[in-house]
Amino acid sequence: MSLPPPIPGRRYTSRRAWAPMTDAEWAGILPHLRTVVMGEGRPLRDARHRIDGMFRVAVSGLPWRTLPEEYGKPDTVSRHFRRLAHMGLWLRLVGACADREASPALRRIEYFICRAARRAMRILGQEGAMAVNGIGMLTALPVWPIYLRRPAVLAQVTAMVSAWLAPFRRRPPEDFPEKEMRSWLRVIRFLEGKPWHRRWAPP
Structure with missing residues (x-):
């Protein structure tokens, strides 16, 4: 798992209540999504709305079944989340947030991204956790560093x-x-x- 060099100093990301992404925040995510998906499977009809739903569940820490159906069937959203985890999207986004050149819009949703990455650690395991720990994005860790x-x-x-x-x-x-x-x-x-x-x- 290749991630960019860390920002000097390890850090936790300030909490932020969930809210739908703005146009600028979505624009910050879209290039990374396009990179990992690269035409695999059918095109997602409303990727932005779907990922908003993923962030909503990740930030709340609640089960997928609590996701309102306006975001799609919870089981379908959950499967898509896992597929994106295997494709490397969540680690890629955490790495983008750790980059010195990260856009202000991406930094505004850093907490959402870290919480999504943390949820993905159930899939990525110790290897994913060690990669995130290596760049110092501590909020994305599945457990305290110790x-x-x-x-x-x-x-x-x-x-x-x-x-x-x-x-x-x-x-x-x-x-x-x-x-x-x-x-x-x-x-x-x-x-x-x-x-x-x-x-x-x-x-």
Whole structure:
């Protein structure tokens, strides 16, 4: 997942209540949408209205079934959202917001974009989260940064625990350091990172 260099400093995006996109805000999104879609499937009759609906759900954090039918059938909108996530739209838009040259119109809907990207992390997983973390757009993370996977540290700790356990494989079962092992397992689970969860997500 290739994203542009980050703006100096990691940051959270200020909250903004959902509202339909203005013409200028839609104009900021449209080139990125055209780039990722590139003629795949049937043309969307009203892409702007559909993406407004996606932003509405993303900002509210509510289930897709709460989306008013004026935006289309909730299941249809949800499938389209997932398809755009697989195509890379939400990560692309987060990267565009992190760009120093981002337009004022795009910055105005940065919170909408970050929340949509965060919702897409259920699909994109740890790889997507690490990409977003790398450019410092923290509101798009599915969990607070402390809960993200730490691959390098995890590899070191796993190797260290394996070496520590080696002598116990030749000892009687009653010599196994069960209490210490439980502690190390908690450390390993923490370093593996947590999945997407509202409880651990930034505001």
